Structures are given as C-alpha cells and as structure tokens.
Amino acid sequence: MRTIDLAGVPVPVIGQGTWRMGENTDRRRAEVAALQLGIDEGMTLIDTAEMYGEGGAEEVVGEAIHGRRDQVFLVSKVYPHNASHKGVPRACEASLQRLGTDYIDLYLLHWRGQYPLEETVEAFERLREAGKIGRWGVSNFDVGDLQELASAACATNQVLYNIEERGIEFDLLPWWQQHHLPLMAYCPIAQGGELLSSPTLKQIARRHEVTPAQVSLAWVLRQDGVIAIPKAVTPEHVRLNAGAAQLVLDEHDLDAIDRVFGAPKRKHPLAMV
Numbered sequence: 001m002r003t004i005d006l007a008g009v010p011v012p013v014i015g016q017g018t019w020r021m022g023e024n025t026d027r028r029r030a031e032v033a034a035l036q037l038g039i040d041e042g043m044t045l046i047d048t049a050e051m052y053g054e055g056g057a058e059e060v061v062g063e064a065i066h067g068r069r070d071q072v073f074l075v076s077k078v079y080p081h082n083a084s085h086k087g088v089p090r091a092c093e094a095s096l097q098r099l100g101t102d103y104i105d106l107y108l109l110h111w112r113g114q115y116p117l118e119e120t121v122e123a124f125e126r127l128r129e130a131g132k133i134g135r136w137g138v139s140n141f142d143v144g145d146l147q148e149l150a151s152a153a154c155a156t157n158q159v160l161y162n163i164e165e166r167g168i169e170f171d172l173l174p175w176w177q178q179h180h181l182p183l184m185a186y187c188p189i190a191q192g193g194e195l196l197s198s199p200t201l202k203q204i205a206r207r208h209e210v211t212p213a214q215v216s217l218a219w220v221l222r223q224d225g226v227i228a229i230p231k232a233v234t235p236e237h238v239r240l241n242a243g244a245a246q247l248v249l250d251e252h253d254l255d256a257i258d259r260v261f262g263a264p265k266r267k268h269p270l271a272m273v
Helices: 025-040 052-064 087-099 117-129 143-149 172-178 199-208 212-220 235-246 251-260
Strands: 003-006 009-012 045-047 073-078 104-109 133-139 154-160 183-186 188-191 226-228
Touching: 025 045, 025 052, 025 235, 052 087, 073 087, 087 104, 087 117, 104 117, 104 154, 117 133, 117 143, 133 143, 143 154, 143 172, 154 172, 172 183, 188 212, 199 212, 199 251, 212 226, 212 235, 212 251
Parallel strands: 045 073, 073 104, 104 133, 133 154, 154 183, 183 226
Antiparallel strands: 003 009
16 A cells, blocks of 8 residues: 655555444444454554544553554544643543554544643654654644644645545645645545435446445545545445555546536635534
C-alpha cells in the first residue's frame, strides 16, 4: 500500500477507524479480529479515542495489537474536558493503560473546548518530552482555529470528509495543503446508507469492478496529503478497504461525482459527527 509521511513516519494512506467499537462485548472478538486482519493487509495506522465506547475502543485496540505494537502507528484523542495541564497527562495515562502500551504515536485534541489552546499544547509537549507520545495534533479544527493555534509542532488535523461533506475543500483543505501537512479524513464513506446507494457511485463501481465504498475511499484519496480512516468489522470489508488504495478514478468518474455532489462555492461551518 502506498504511504504518506505523518509525524515523520511513513504510514498507509488508508488506516483503520474504531468509532463505535468497544460498545458491545458480543462484538469484541470480531472487532479485534478485524483490526488484526487490517494490520495484515497493510492498514497499520489505527485511530481511536478515549471517547469511543468510553475507553472500550482503546481496550479493543490494545487486545488487537498485543505482541504487534511495533507494527502499528497508533493514534488516540483526548476529550476537550480533559485538555488541561493536569487533565491531559491523566487522560493519556489512562489511554496507555487501556491500549497496553507505553507510548502513543500521535495524540490529538478531539475538538476545541473550555481550556486555552496554549495550556493544552504545553501539556502535549510535556508528554512528548516524557516519551509518552511521539507527536501531537488536533481534530475538528477549522482555519480560524488553526491560525489561532499557530504551532509548527501540530502534526495533523483530523476532520470529517467524504463525497457528501466537501465543505473543507473551500478553504480548510487548500490552507492545509499549502502548509504541506497531512490531513486525516474520518467517516470517508459517510455512514454508508444513502451515499453507497447513489446510482452515480454504483455506475462508477461497476465500470471499475469495485464497490461504491471503494469508490468513495478512492475519491477521498484523490487529494494530495489525505489519509482515510474507515472502520470495518467484517473480513470482507477490511479487505475491500485495503484494496481501495489501488483504485484510481479518472476524469470522467470525478466529473460524474461533481455533477451530483458538487464542490462548495462558499464557506460552510465545519461539519462534525
């Protein structure tokens, strides 16, 4: 799988998301197996957060990477209400315990909250100096937030981006690319559902002998410097996600998508889920 530089490390352009994992013990075995298969398929970037399943997703990840930590680039996120001088190290330590590791490759502020950015950044830097995290970044930050942050140490911004939610293309994505930084796209196939039932995506998928979900992932990855982090809990979906990295959409495909899901012509509030 092709790679991109993230926080000074080459990572796959398609990683594995874990939102909604760790919420049901009956699904735990399947979730662990899916993540392990994803690693085998080259999707060695795993994204999680203390919010997901209130720590349950991190526990699933910890089980999946046991004995394989050196094969994985691990991303987790801190709640905004924990993003204080004292809260950040406590939250990080709890995440490390659930993940069964002594360091997180990339630690993100999940979204802006009550604490000043300077306070959160200082706490992140202390964690980095202590070897608890490799680098830090943010999630759900718009251009104004990034300009206020104004830190060259920020490694990435993780945002909602898919065919249905293209608002970042107006200003956020160009700003980020101008600064030559990688962007992480969560929910890159939306929530499935209506998007994957689109006649346009189905037609493109038939032409390439792939699935609409793979078309959606390839569409996100057409942008330079973007990493997609879809979630999968079945072996079939894991393999399809990994295979999407090989799909290249042509100009005809992209024009057809633009006619149905047009690019933004004005500034939109940053979409979040």
